[in-house]
Amino acid sequence: MGQVKSLADLRKIKEDLQGKMSLRENSNNPESLVQIRVAMATCGIASGAKQVMEFFIEEFDKRNIQAVVTQTGCMGYCFAEPTIEVTLPGQAPVVFGYVDTKKADDIIEKYVKNGELVDGIIPVNYETIEKK
């Protein structure tokens, strides 16, 4: 990506990206839709979020599941670190707390593969401003 020269350029980046996202969502290959966000702020990292994130990336690879794993900032549930948010295709995101690599393994085997929830679910209780 080169320099952004105008508002139009900005909007183009935005649309490209949103296009990419929705392509992901509407794709008919459901395996590619798993999205995981790992809260990687100071407290998350201190309680092992980095290892958990690496674990997910490696294991999805090994187990041949196509997923997008990204890092993000503080989700606000500092009491339950490490926390992650898992979005399965066509479903509402679910936040899991206290995720170590063992729990991560459970989440892949049970929730991602089977839709079976595992312990440590944190109900989300905030609203964020909607995009323009």
Place this chain on the structure above:
Amino acid sequence: MSKYKMHVLVCGGTGCHASESDQLLEDLKTIVTEKGLDSEVQVIATGCFGFCEKGPIVKIMPDNTFYTQVTPADAREIVDEHLIKGRKINRLLYVDPENQEHIADSKHMGFYKKQLRIALRNCGFIDPENIDEYISRDGYEALAKCLTEMTPQQVIDEMKKSGLRGRGGGGFSTGLKWEITSKSVSDVKYVVCNADEGDPGAFMDRSILEGDPHSVIEAMAICGYCIGSSIGLVYIRAEYPLAIDRLKTAIAQAREYGLLGNNVLDTGFSFDLELRYGAGAFVCGEETALIHSMEGLRGEPTVKPPFPSVSGYYGKPTNVNNVETFANVPVIINKGADWFASIGSENSKGTKVFALAGKINNVGLIEVPMGTTLREVIYEIGGGIKDGKKFKAVQTGGPSGGCLTEKHLDSPIDYDNLIAAGSMMGSGGMIVMDEDDCMVSIAKFYLDFTVEESCGKCAPCRIGNKRLYEILDKLTQGKGTREDIDSLRNLSYVIKDTALCGLGQTSPNPVLSTIENFWDEYLEHVDEKKCRSGQCKALLQYIIEPENCVGCTACARNCPVNAISGERKGVHIIDQATCIKCGACLEKCKFNAVFIK
């Protein structure tokens, strides 16, 4: 692909647990299995929904049904009616207090609007190291809009109209500050972001920089445009390495995209950012001290005026704003001042981020509209007090603030109400205390912090706070008198009136507010030498219960200071003046006659 078609989430938080949610969970599981649904329906316990007052809570997915006050007796009906026949059970649905309607879908519940994330809008959502993700959430559009469609004065007017006030503590109108700096005439001006955040328990600003650094960069550029500055400085603690890294990455990306540097967005406007590191002194968060520290001088405050907006960094007009203040700016430009001003209370607009800490179940970062009550924050968002203990007080504003009590639980949180209640907004630390906390010790804890952090430049703060600390210490040792409480008060007022900077002017607040709100506890410490929470070890009393004492003499023989007297086979007594509270008597008595009061 998912095997389970439905999920039944049962709240397993402390509040709901206390009202039999574990039994409910078991019953639901049993009935689901009994009906042969266990391969399709999964029943599972979750953390607190933040709705403990109406617990136990059951949520059914994917239809998002939200049942409140569910008892084990309701389990069968939920399975039969809802899970099997797909009919929602009206009587268990949440009733909207405003229009008495039954609300089935939790998305429409007012309760989800308790927290509104504006400053934290991207935190925990985007990848902070990827500028594209920020752009996909309207990032840098506000800057583009300002540069191409608005004059600096129009942007300033919009900021003023929004009612945004500084989130760093003082609560000064941000638009007005920008206007003053824009009107100061000078060849060079600076935009400074105050990321020094150092009060105990606070981590809002750090989290914003870690989770959404671009929002601060964008806002600083907008501020630069308004005040006529081409250089921004972020003053950040060296002890926040992750925030520093993310900020550096973000700055590099913004430069690469031409959103920082020369000729931003081809408009002729130039703006760039540099980082300056603080060594972690609390007083360096005060804006004049911060500026001196950036100039390489000692981090000591100087008298205002002149305000930094007129004469700041190297004598040039300098606009200092807090991280969270900046994080609000792009949204205000994008969604409009009117939208922002529609949130919050009369004189405090928008939201405030708080770091909830202390004796609360859901320790974490929250963002609520101004005007939310403490009760909502503590019981609904925070999930209530740990271990079912009783709420005692909450300290806002850190070492500069005061504590609020039971009687303040229902008053709306905003700048003015907190001041009226003897505390202040501060930067947003919120420390919750329960019945086990001693308020004299809490005041002592904060004074210990201020004594440590005072820069020592002026006498009232350097000497006065030390005296306050010493008197408080005396009280916790059981050596205080009523005169001491009077001295605490008088000295506090003198310090408030004569200290040079905000640190000293506010440092007696924890003392004054605990005296005001917990007068009886202070009295107990001096009159009865008693600490009801048991925190002041020196005030514990070992007492022998005459009814239980058989006169075996074991305690007396083991007391290292011979504080116990009594005849063989007669009742023993402890002389409180001699006792050194070693606990030997309690340990040796086989008849449960010794106890602690």
